[in-house]
Amino acid sequence: MEGLSYLFLLLGVFSIQGSSENLEENLALKGTAVQSTTYYSCGAAKAIDGIRYAPGTAHTYCSITSYELSPWWRLDLLDYYYIYKVTITNRADCCLEQTTGVEIRIGNSLENNGNNNPRCAVVTSPVPAGSTVSFSCGGMEGRYVNMYTPNIxxxxxxxxxQVYETGNF
Structure with a gap:
């Protein structure tokens, strides 16, 4: 009987560990994305397609705006969340500076296309080729997650x- 209790205890631990891994869900996969302009066929949705690695040409895997002043990209999470972490993956082939200066903004307003929402973080240096970097947002409230490069x-x-929550409203 003692061995059977140990087995159930052991199975319970594995069950709890297995289920906790599923608690961290990428909310971006459930949302919709738009951007200020689109370079060729590099639409906003390519940044939330679940493909983190971008081998070869970025046109196939990445969202890219046209060359413009103050480009932006916006994710609508379709609900309100407390966001604790946002990650960005850069292209692997070239042009690493195309993430430098990006402000991550989170909130519920669409004023100025959502770019006036509170700022979570700023990408101050180029994200290395093909790399993913994470930014802590400390539980900021919001439905919209913007990437915005003002005056650049x-x-x-x-x-x-990728966007991760601390808990739903």
């Missing part, structure tokens, strides 16, 4: 954006 003329490239 550039292409904004995002190969994958």
């Amino acid at each position: 003329r550039m292409h904004l490239t995002l190969c994958e954006v």
